[in-house]
Amino acid sequence: MPRTTTLDCPGCPPFRALTFDSLGLVKVVEAREKQVAVPRVVDRWGEPDSSKCVLAVSLTDRKSDPLLAVARKNGQVEVLNPVNGDLQAAIVNINDTDIRSEENAIVGLHLFAKQNLELASRSCTLMTCSTKGNASVKSIELTNSSTESICVGSSKTWSVCAGGNITCCKVDGSEKYALFGGKGVEVNFWDLDNCSKIWNAKSPPANSLGIFTPTWFTCATFLGKDDHRKFVAGTNSHQVRLYDISAQRRPVISFDFRETSIRAVAEDINGYSIYIGNGSGDLASVDMRTGKLLGCFTGKCSGSIRSIVRHTELPIIASCGLDSYLRIWDTKTRQLLSAVFLKQHLMHAVFDYNFNSEG
Amino acid sequence: MGGKRKKSDAEDDESSLAGKDDGQGSKSNKKMKMEVLPSMIKNKEKRSAVHAKLKQQKKLEKRKKAKARETAEKRALELGEEPPEKKVPRTIENTREADETVCKPDDEELFAGNDADEFSSVLKRQQTPKILITTCRFNSTRGPAFISELLSVIPNSHYYKRGTYDLKKVLEYAKNKDFTSIIVVHTNRREPDALLIIGVPDGPTAHFKLSKLVLRKDIKGHGNPTGHKPELVLNNFTTRLGHRIGRLIQSLFPQDPEFKGRRVVTFHNQRDFIFFRHHRYIFETRESKKANSEGKAKDSKGEIVPETKTIVRLQECGPRFTLKLISLQHGTFDTKGGEYEWVHKPEMDTSRRRFFL
Numbered sequence: 001m002p003r004t005t006t007l008d009c010p011g012c013p014p015f016r017a018l019t020f021d022s023l024g025l026v027k028v029v030e031a032r033e034k035q036v037a038v039p040r041v042v043d044r045w046g047e048p049d050s051s052k053c054v055l056a057v058s059l060t061d062r063k064s065d066p067l068l069a070v071a072r073k074n075g076q077v078e079v080l081n082p083v084n085g086d087l088q089a090a091i092v093n094i095n096d097t098d099i100r101s102e103e104n105a106i107v108g109l110h111l112f113a114k115q116n117l118e119l120a121s122r123s124c125t126l127m128t129c130s131t132k133g134n135a136s137v138k139s140i141e142l143t144n145s146s147t148e149s150i151c152v153g154s155s156k157t158w159s160v161c162a163g164g165n166i167t168c169c170k171v172d173g174s175e176k177y178a179l180f181g182g183k184g185v186e187v188n189f190w191d192l193d194n195c196s197k198i199w200n201a202k203s204p205p206a207n208s209l210g211i212f213t214p215t216w217f218t219c220a221t222f223l224g225k226d227d228h229r230k231f232v233a234g235t236n237s238h239q240v241r242l243y244d245i246s247a248q249r250r251p252v253i254s255f256d257f258r259e260t261s262i263r264a265v266a267e268d269i270n271g272y273s274i275y276i277g278n279g280s281g282d283l284a285s286v287d288m289r290t291g292k293l294l295g296c297f298t299g300k301c302s303g304s305i306r307s308i309v310r311h312t313e314l315p316i317i318a319s320c321g322l323d324s325y326l327r328i329w330d331t332k333t334r335q336l337l338s339a340v341f342l343k344q345h346l347m348h349a350v351f352d353y354n355f356n357s358e359g
Numbered sequence: 360m361g362g363k364r365k366k367s368d369a370e371d372d373e374s375s376l377a378g379k380d381d382g383q384g385s386k387s388n389k390k391m392k393m394e395v396l397p398s399m400i401k402n403k404e405k406r407s408a409v410h411a412k413l414k415q416q417k418k419l420e421k422r423k424k425a426k427a428r429e430t431a432e433k434r435a436l437e438l439g440e441e442p443p444e445k446k447v448p449r450t451i452e453n454t455r456e457a458d459e460t461v462c463k464p465d466d467e468e469l470f471a472g473n474d475a476d477e478f479s480s481v482l483k484r485q486q487t488p489k490i491l492i493t494t495c496r497f498n499s500t501r502g503p504a505f506i507s508e509l510l511s512v513i514p515n516s517h518y519y520k521r522g523t524y525d526l527k528k529v530l531e532y533a534k535n536k537d538f539t540s541i542i543v544v545h546t547n548r549r550e551p552d553a554l555l556i557i558g559v560p561d562g563p564t565a566h567f568k569l570s571k572l573v574l575r576k577d578i579k580g581h582g583n584p585t586g587h588k589p590e591l592v593l594n595n596f597t598t599r600l601g602h603r604i605g606r607l608i609q610s611l612f613p614q615d616p617e618f619k620g621r622r623v624v625t626f627h628n629q630r631d632f633i634f635f636r637h638h639r640y641i642f643e644t645r646e647s648k649k650a651n652s653e654g655k656a657k658d659s660k661g662e663i664v665p666e667t668k669t670i671v672r673l674q675e676c677g678p679r680f681t682l683k684l685i686s687l688q689h690g691t692f693d694t695k696g697g698e699y700e701w702v703h704k705p706e707m708d709t710s711r712r713r714f715f716l
Binding site for chain 2: 022023025048049050216218236237260261263279280281298300302303304322323324341343344345
């Protein structure tokens with residue numbers, strides 16, 4: 001007898017996730033029930049507008065006063081309340097020095113979790129980085145209005161690279177260091193306190209045929225929360241590299257994964273395994289101590305993966321991408337727990353860890 | 360199956376009467392099957408005889424059923440009752456696996472997405488489509504013939520020799536010359552076997568497998584198309600992916616058809632295969648059947664007005680081919696670092712009732 005219904009996915013534990021799509025919408029996905037929950041969209045923030053396409057997202061997850069920063073295509077950075085989506089602050093043009101343009105879109109955004117002591121409590125500190133390599137750290141005041149917020153305190157701006165395009169930017173767990181990499185830019189390591197470059201990667205040597213693959217980093221992540229020295233970067237030539245800044249300037253481990261470019265890398269909480277996603281929708285987890293593939297996540301994922309997030313408490317990861325599905329996977333069994341169709345090309349996803357299903 | 364049910368019945372302490380009946384029924388059924396099943400007979404002659412007999416029986420039964428249905432319908436008509444409902448056969452299409460990505464007509468996000476996508480400037484007539492057709496590096500026999508027919512199908516399309524240019528160079532050229540799409544016909548062993556449709560300047564890139572190509576001259580009684588802008592029919596592009604593919608195809612054709620030309624180009628999607636047909640049509644008025652008109656004429660008893668009926672006649676113009684989507688890439692052609700919106704993977708073929716377009 002032919003099957004006429006779709007296969008049901010086993011439900012997933014209760015969670016709350018926010019997804020950001022190419023029309024600038026923020027959708028809240030929640031799974032509420034205790035045991036076997038089916039996640040569904042509970043809320044949608046914003047109006048569909050292609051110029052508000054989300055480029056970068058950062059969430060500070062605190063019990064009190066959590067904040068969510070969203071960088072949009074039109075050069076705007078908005079600070080939202082991740083609980084109800086209220087706009088807390090908005091900066092129209094983050095880089096005062098250059099013109100807003102397609103080429104100078106924001107690629108990296110980080111909202112500092114540590115409160116700056118000398119400033120008032122109603123403010124937050126943001127680090128942004130644009131494609132051309134203009135990084136800046138700013139403090140802004142939260143005003144609850146959509147008009148332009150005022151910058152308070154010190155704002156630092158510096159240039160990360162001379163040429164090339166930055167595509168990935170990451171701040172480590174202690175929020176003292178940041179790394180930048182991109183097309184034609186080797187991975188840079190910066191000290192955020194005094195804006196100085198500490199370390200610069202060296203491109204791997206040409207192969208036995210003398211062919212040199214041009215540098216093109218697409219994504220990067222730190223391996224552990226408290227160790228800023230080790231990080232993993234994915235390249236456009238489907239290579240995953242582990243760098244250790246205390247060891248050498250060339251990658252410690254480097255291996256290939258499938259045939260299309262690596263698009264997303266996320267670290268696990270155990271500090272040695274990572275999750276990688278590529279341009280044709282393959283998702284896998286890798287043990288970075290050995291560089292061995294632990295296993296692939298199979299579940300009919302057909303579009304490029306843009307973002308992978310690991311839940312800090314539950315053993316689940318979420319992946320989203322161009323196939324407009326938010327998929328929840330079990331990290332242990334590597335099984336698809338559930339998938340939610342969200343209609344647009346998804347750019348990012350974040351978990352809200354402070355969610356309790358009773359609330 | 361029968362055996363199993365019987366076992367469960369035996370296990371059941373409170374086996375009801377119906378249950379017992381069922382068990383017996385299945386038992387007798389099993390016996391009959393044991394007797395009849397032709398495949399169990401080893402002697403071929405006997406087996407074929409039994410098989411033929413069975414077949415004959417089935418045929419008779421079917422005929423009887425059809426007759427009974429017909430009489431029931433007739434009687435219902437005579438009595439002025441509602442005729443019994445016609446049974447709809449179960450096909451693979453109408454038992455398709457439920458898909459949440461199927462577009463709904465009242466989805467505002469869909470329309471907002473449409474407004475923002477790459478084709479909207481062409482589809483809103485802000486830009487006239489201009490198509491560049493080229494081939495793979497080696498191209499002979501059926502390839503050029505197919506291209507010359509494509510040129511007659513798609514208005515404002517231009518053929519450029521591929522030469523030894525990279526596809527990315529061709530793309531750059533097309534961008535500079537304000538083309539809106541590129542079609543690459545890929546041939547293998549002198550037979551076109553793949554079609555690449557690239558949106559210019561920023562994607563997407565759709566890769567189709569091309570099969571069952573019949574050129575115009577091989578179609579019996581084919582017509583020759585005129586130079587008018589054709590009408591476009593896109594059938595069954597239901598899901599989000601299908602919708603996108605439909606829009607990609609739509610953006611190849613001008614959005615203002617000349618109905619005078621009576622020329623229609625059809626892309627019909629059925630079970631993920633996209634069938635391409637190209638027709639000319641004509642509406643003709645003809646006198647309808649005599650028996651009917653006579654009856655009417657008797658009623659009116661006077662001027663005999665010949666009852667007329669418009670009929671449509673179709674003539675196929677060719678070419679005729681079938682497309683199957685292999686991948687849809689985000690952005691323009693880039694095999695190394697490209698991101699895919701959709702790729703066909705073998706693990707997705709879990710059921711033959713599952714379709715993606």
